Amino acid sequence: MLPKFDEMLTQLVGEPSVSSTTPEIDRSNLRVIEHLANWLDDLGFETHLMTLPDAPHKANLVATSGSGEGGLVLAGHTDTVPFDESKWQTDPFTVTERDDRLYGLGTCDMKGFFPVAIEAASTFDAKKLNAPLTIVATSDEESSMAGARHLAQSGTPKADYAIIGEPTGLKPIYAHKGIAFMSIGLQGASGHSSNPDLGCNALDSMHKVMGELIAFRQELAQEFTNPAFEVQVPTMNLGCMHAGDSPNRICSHAELQIDMRLLPGMDTDTIIERLQERLQQVIKHCGTSLTLNTHYPPVPPFETDIQGDLVQLLAMQSGNAPGTVAFGTEGHFLQSLGMETAIFGPGSIDQAHQPNEYLAREQIAPAEEILRQVIARYCVG
Numbered sequence: 594m595l596p597k598f599d600e601m602l603t604q605l606v607g608e609p610s611v612s613s614t615t616p617e618i619d620r621s622n623l624r625v626i627e628h629l630a631n632w633l634d635d636l637g638f639e640t641h642l643m644t645l646p647d648a649p650h651k652a653n654l655v656a657t658s659g660s661g662e663g664g665l666v667l668a669g670h671t672d673t674v675p676f677d678e679s680k681w682q683t684d685p686f687t688v689t690e691r692d693d694r695l696y697g698l699g700t701c702d703m704k705g706f707f708p709v710a711i712e713a714a715s716t717f718d719a720k721k722l723n724a725p726l727t728i729v730a731t732s733d734e735e736s737s738m739a740g741a742r743h744l745a746q747s748g749t750p751k752a753d754y755a756i757i758g759e760p761t762g763l764k765p766i767y768a769h770k771g772i773a774f775m776s777i778g779l780q781g782a783s784g785h786s787s788n789p790d791l792g793c794n795a796l797d798s799m800h801k802v803m804g805e806l807i808a809f810r811q812e813l814a815q816e817f818t819n820p821a822f823e824v825q826v827p828t829m830n831l832g833c834m835h836a837g838d839s840p841n842r843i844c845s846h847a848e849l850q851i852d853m854r855l856l857p858g859m860d861t862d863t864i865i866e867r868l869q870e871r872l873q874q875v876i877k878h879c880g881t882s883l884t885l886n887t888h889y890p891p892v893p894p895f896e897t898d899i900q901g902d903l904v905q906l907l908a909m910q911s912g913n914a915p916g917t918v919a920f921g922t923e924g925h926f927l928q929s930l931g932m933e934t935a936i937f938g939p940g941s942i943d944q945a946h947q948p949n950e951y952l953a954r955e956q957i958a959p960a961e962e963i964l965r966q967v968i969a970r971y972c973v974g
């Protein structure tokens with residue numbers, strides 16, 4: 594017997610699955626995956642655990658009901674962001690209901706999507722599906738996106754359509770920007786501040802680098818715009834800098850971290866190469882050496898046709914016009930497997946990545962009903 598919605602959500606939220614590039618707080622997602630696999634197994638899904646090659650404590654789940662060509666994927670991530678317990682009014686790992694809101698870490702982003710998808714799927718008899726329905730649960734979306742990258746590399750899953758159930762307030766999302774976090778390091782040489790010739794000042798070089806970054810940002814904004822976005826141009830934020838140790842020492846090392854968000858249609862690798870060349874050029878005569886590293890592989894921008902069948906179906910079913918969002922998703926990776934992919938799920942991104950995260954109960958039933966309509970269209974036909 595499939596547990597009730599609240600029971601499923603309670604079990605999923607009760608399994609800590611923070612993902613982080615900081616190893617001390619990074620957790621396995623296997624317990625979340627096991628719950629999902631058990632429930633889906635009971636519903637007659639064929640469940641397949643994909644352990645990540647470099648991380649035996651992390652896995653994706655691919656669970657399929659029915660067979661044939663085409664079909665639909667309902668996908669979500671099993672991990673959550675880290676949390677600040679002191680700012681929570683309830684236990685983040687216990688689902689607590691108050692004022693028709695279900696509070697708990699990951700309730701809206703996005704463990705809550707799984708019981709929605711599973712309940713919607715449970716109303717269909719596998720024998721009546723003439724195209725496969727696949728539920729996918731990934732790892733590490735909030736950190737490296739290693740789970741989705743692994744899916745893309747493995748060529749799994751295959752279907753015609755995919756919905757990623759991130760919290761969009763039941764609005765179909767057809768595009769978002771890409772995200773690249775980068776560190777720019779400058780290595781010079783220290784020396785006594787009284788004579789500049791005794792060293793090579795990394796902060797002097799950084800001044801040139803920052804000027805060039807701001808110039809590059811302005812050029813990109815002139816070259817690329819997309820009126821579908823609230824911020825219509827690609828952005829670059831100079832976020833933090835660490836450099837030097839004393840006013841009377843020549844600064845030998847400086848590091849600047851930036852966040853670049855590119856529009857759909859921009860090729861991330863090409864832009865980063867262009868950036869690197871320009872920075873190397875601008876410090877050529879400084880005597881410092883420059884390194885540019887991405888924190889983890891960038892998340893590419895995502896866009897699908899606003900007139901696509903799935904986007905239009907979700908718009909019609911929800912009564913919400915298709916739109917864009919400012920956050921990144923696994924959209925690019927599922928799309929690269931050949932599926933028309935849309936982002937659509939219950940809950941609001943405003944509550945995600947925050948203390949006292951919650952899923953509004955009123956979103957659950959409409960989300961399930963819409964998913965049932967989509968399953969009926971693409972898997973029952």
Ligand SMILES: [Zn+2]
Pocket residue numbers: 670702703734759760
């Ligand atoms: Zn999310």
